[in-house]
Amino acid sequence: MPSLTAKSGAYVPRSAQEYRAGADVFKALGHSSRLLIVDALSHGERCVADLTQLIGCDTSTVSNHLSILRNVGIVADERRGQQVFYRLAATCVTKVFACLEEVRAARENHR
Amino acid sequence: MPSLTAKSGAYVPRSAQEYRAGADVFKALGHSSRLLIVDALSHGERCVADLTQLIGCDTSTVSNHLSILRNVGIVADERRGQQVFYRLAATCVTKVFACLEEVRAARENHR
DNA sequence: TGCGCTTTTGGCCAAACCTCCAATTATAGA
DNA sequence: TCTATAATTGGAGGTTTGGCCAAAAGCGCA
Numbered sequence: 511m512p513s514l515t516a517k518s519g520a521y522v523p524r525s526a527q528e529y530r531a532g533a534d535v536f537k538a539l540g541h542s543s544r545l546l547i548v549d550a551l552s553h554g555e556r557c558v559a560d561l562t563q564l565i566g567c568d569t570s571t572v573s574n575h576l577s578i579l580r581n582v583g584i585v586a587d588e589r590r591g592q593q594v595f596y597r598l599a600a601t602c603v604t605k606v607f608a609c610l611e612e613v614r615a616a617r618e619n620h621r
Numbered sequence: 622m623p624s625l626t627a628k629s630g631a632y633v634p635r636s637a638q639e640y641r642a643g644a645d646v647f648k649a650l651g652h653s654s655r656l657l658i659v660d661a662l663s664h665g666e667r668c669v670a671d672l673t674q675l676i677g678c679d680t681s682t683v684s685n686h687l688s689i690l691r692n693v694g695i696v697a698d699e700r701r702g703q704q705v706f707y708r709l710a711a712t713c714v715t716k717v718f719a720c721l722e723e724v725r726a727a728r729e730n731h732r
Numbered sequence: 733t734g735c736g737c738t739t740t741t742g743g744c745c746a747a748a749c750c751t752c753c754a755a756t757t758a759t760a761g762a
Numbered sequence: 763t764c765t766a767t768a769a770t771t772g773g774a775g776g777t778t779t780g781g782c783c784a785a786a787a788g789c790g791c792a
């Protein structure tokens with residue numbers, strides 16, 4: 511039988527939908543190319559061609575990554591002439607990079 | 622030709638390895654069950670059986686999720702008797718939930 | 733040692749993901 | 763209108779993930 515390891519009643523899980531929506535956001539960040547995109551955009555907006563050159567893969571692939579980030583609300587797009595510019599829509603994600611450092615430290619500690 | 626949309630020289634990309642390591646952390650958070658685990662652990666440690674009941678799937682599946690979280694340094698484990706207890710190793714991840722809210726708001730805004 | 737309980741590991745299969753290419757859409761300029 | 767450039771969409775391929783089951787490993791206790 512499972513033991514009550516935490517103070518009983520202290521934790522009430524959120525809705526399954528909430529976890530799914532949250533997971534989608536992290537899933538969007540869970541790819542090195544998309545992380546590079548977010549990092550780049552945290553310094554200013556960029557068009558698709560810029561990002562394509564930065565990442566070094568097919569334009570369609572980058573466009574795909576951008577749509578994934580846009581669908582979860584991390585970036586926003588704006589067409590100006592022939593180009594489409596992307597910028598961060600949720601600036602808080604830049605702070606998350608700091609957390610990555612703490613996680614890395616925790617990993618180092620325990621081996 | 623790509624246009625220089627950001628202040629030139631303002632952004633220097635990190636190493637590919639850094640992006641890969643960071644992506645692995647987010648990938649670990651990018652699953653609703655694992656997000657539930659993190660949320661639960663933010664209120665105190667839990668043994669595998671507890672988490673299994675909370676999630677409602679096979680024990681082996683939960684164990685697998687936990688190993689993914691452990692490998693990137695988000696959680697740490699400690700055996701006490703027959704049971705293995707898990708706790709958050711990087712407490713900053715709890716703050717990330719707040720960021721999810723901002724991302725959600727950004728998504729709502731733009732539709 | 734032998735039994736029971738808890739957790740982990742390995743194998744399997746279906747579903748999801750990533751990348752490219754080709755084709756399409758949107759816009760600017762001649 | 764026609765052409766060139768920028769970006770998106772659709773489809774094929776190969777790879778990775780997620781779930782279960784069965785088997786193994788670790789621990790406590792008689």
